[in-house]
Amino acid sequence: MPKINRKVCVAPMMDCTDRHDRYFLRLISKNVMLYSEMISTGAILRGNQKNVLEFSEFEKPVALQLGGSSVKELSKASKIAEDHNYDEINLNLGCPSKKVQKNKFGACLIKEPDLVAECLSGMVNSTKLPVTVKTRIGFDDVEDFEYLDKFIKKIASTGVKTIILHARKAILKGLSPRDNLRIPKLNYGIVKQIKDSNPNLEIIINGGITTTEQIKEHLNNVDGVMIGRSIYQSPYFLADIEREIFNNNEIPTREEIVKKIVEYCLIEVKKGTRVNQVMRHTVGLFHGINGANFWKRYLSDNMLVRDADVSKVNYMLDIVKHNSVNLDFKNLTAS
Numbered sequence: 001m002p003k004i005n006r007k008v009c010v011a012p013m014m015d016c017t018d019r020h021d022r023y024f025l026r027l028i029s030k031n032v033m034l035y036s037e038m039i040s041t042g043a044i045l046r047g048n049q050k051n052v053l054e055f056s057e058f059e060k061p062v063a064l065q066l067g068g069s070s071v072k073e074l075s076k077a078s079k080i081a082e083d084h085n086y087d088e089i090n091l092n093l094g095c096p097s098k099k100v101q102k103n104k105f106g107a108c109l110i111k112e113p114d115l116v117a118e119c120l121s122g123m124v125n126s127t128k129l130p131v132t133v134k135t136r137i138g139f140d141d142v143e144d145f146e147y148l149d150k151f152i153k154k155i156a157s158t159g160v161k162t163i164i165l166h167a168r169k170a171i172l173k174g175l176s177p178r179d180n181l182r183i184p185k186l187n188y189g190i191v192k193q194i195k196d197s198n199p200n201l202e203i204i205i206n207g208g209i210t211t212t213e214q215i216k217e218h219l220n221n222v223d224g225v226m227i228g229r230s231i232y233q234s235p236y237f238l239a240d241i242e243r244e245i246f247n248n249n250e251i252p253t254r255e256e257i258v259k260k261i262v263e264y265c266l267i268e269v270k271k272g273t274r275v276n277q278v279m280r281h282t283v284g285l286f287h288g289i290n291g292a293n294f295w296k297r298y299l300s301d302n303m304l305v306r307d308a309d310v311s312k313v314n315y316m317l318d319i320v321k322h323n324s325v326n327l328d329f330k331n332l333t334a335s
Contacts, residue, residue, distance in 0.1 A: 004061055004087060004130065006162065006204055008215065008241055009033040011228030012065040012090070012134070020273075021281040022059040023264060025231070027257050029238040031246040034062045038092045040103065041068035041077045053084045063088035065134070066123075067095070067105045069115060075122040082127045089123060091116075093135035096170040097177045107170035110139045113154045120158040132162040134206070134226075137190050138169035145190055149197050156201055164226055165191045167207040181229070192221040212244040219245075234287040254285055258316065265313050275308035 010017065010025060012035035022034045036055075043052050044066075055062060064086045068074045078089050093116065095106035109116050123131045133155055137148055152163060168184040175183060186208050195203040205218050206226035218225050231237055242248040252260070265278040283299055286292040302312040 004033060005031065006033050006202065006224040007031075007219065008245055009164070009204060009224060009226040010035060010231050011206060011226045012037050012063075012092070013228050013232060014038060014095075016232050016281075018277075019055045019059065020268070020278045021232075022062060023056055024257075024261050024278075024281050025235060025238060026059050027252065027260050028235060029242050031242060031248060032238060033088075034059055035090060036062065036064050038065045038067045038095060038100075040105070041066060041070060041073035042103075044077045044080055045073055049080065049084075053081070055084075055086075057085075061087040063090050063132070065090040065092050067092045067100060067103070069104045069109060069112075069119060071118050071122040074119050075126040078123045078127040078129070078131065082129050086129065088130050088132055089127060090132045090134055090164070091120065091123065093133055094166050094170065095177065096136075096172055096175070096180045101172060107136055107139060108172055110135060110151065110170070113151050116151075117154050117158050120155060120160055124159040130162065131160055132164065133160055134164040134166070136166045136168060136170045137187055140169070140172055143169045143187065143190075145193050148190065149194060152194055152198055152201070156198065161200075162202040162204065163194075164204040164206055165194065167191050167205060188218070188221075195222050212240050215241065215245055232281075233284045235282070235284055236287070257285065258282075262313055262316050266310070269310050269313075274306060275310055275313055276304050276306060279303040279308070279313070 008031070010032055014037050017035060017037045022036070025032070025034060039052050053064070064081045066074060066077055066081075066089060068077065074091070081089050092106055093109050097106065100106035101108045120131060120133070137143060155163060167186050167188050167190070168180070171180055171184060188205065191203065191205045195201075202223045204224040204226050205222045206228070209215060209218065209225055209227050210230045215225050236254060239251045242251050261278070261282060265275060268278055269275060279299060280303075283296055286295045302308060
């Protein structure tokens with residue numbers, strides 16, 4: 001099995017990194033590692049597997065992130081993920097939402113290292129795929145190196161070799177998931193300490209990374225970085241990452257990406273996918289350049305509603321075909 005390059009990863013994000021978003025991101029970057037949004041074991045074992053697990057080979061390499069705390073269910077779901085040709089299985093130990101805690105998975109499991117070890121052992125023994133973990137550096141009032149290092153070593157004892165650390169602790173009561181992404185202070189230093197204490201583990205750092213300069217700085221201390229919101233809000237940031245981190249200058253223009261995602265959308269619509277399910281992920285494509293507001297407005301007015309008219313997608317494709325260098329954003333607002 002070829003080694004996975006996790007130098008730069010796109011974080012699993014609920015309601016964001018579905019298969020359509022991953023296809024869109026792969027159009028921009030051929031080198032980053034992609035992750036699914038968290039899928040509960042129940043959704044896989046008792047739901048529609050095709051709906052929750054389907055993806056395109058074009059997205060690869062791609063990891064499936066699981067949520068759960070049942071050894072039996074996680075083991076079964078891991079084998080199913082392997083059968084569906086994913087490249088990695090990741091266990092979510094970082095989500096702090098009340099709903100996730102109620103189902104006993106996510107960040108609340110940081111308090112139960114023995115259960116986590118049992119779950120991971122079951123997963124590792126049920127699949128040939130690499131099993132990885134995404135977790136936080138602590139929870140509530142617990143944020144110290146000794147506890148975290150012991151937790152990491154417990155995880156490593158199961159055979160897990162890659163650990164993604166969100167450099168914030170999780171506040172399990174009183175904060176929303178959104179607030180948990182900004183209020184707990186970042187502590188990059190403790191992640192470096194973990195890497196120094198566990199040199200044989202692949203340690204990926206996550207949290208608050210927004211520039212290629214930051215990526216390069218972190219790569220001096222850890223094995224890889226994971227980025228979430230900065231990429232979802234400004235997907236073409238991946239072009240900078242390709243150039244500056246992977247030394248790849250063969251990057252499609254935004255206009256070329258529009259053409260390809262429109263073609264993909266038209267194919268998906270014929271399969272029963274709604275236009276907004278694909279195009280909602282492209283809102284930030286022109287972030288930071290002149291005309292971005294026209295792009296967002298056209299999407300908002302024509303493609304982000306549930307019953308969006310597919311003919312509007314064809315109109316976008318016509319614009320791209322007749323504007324080989326720059327999109328005419330003023331025309332984008334025409335009906």
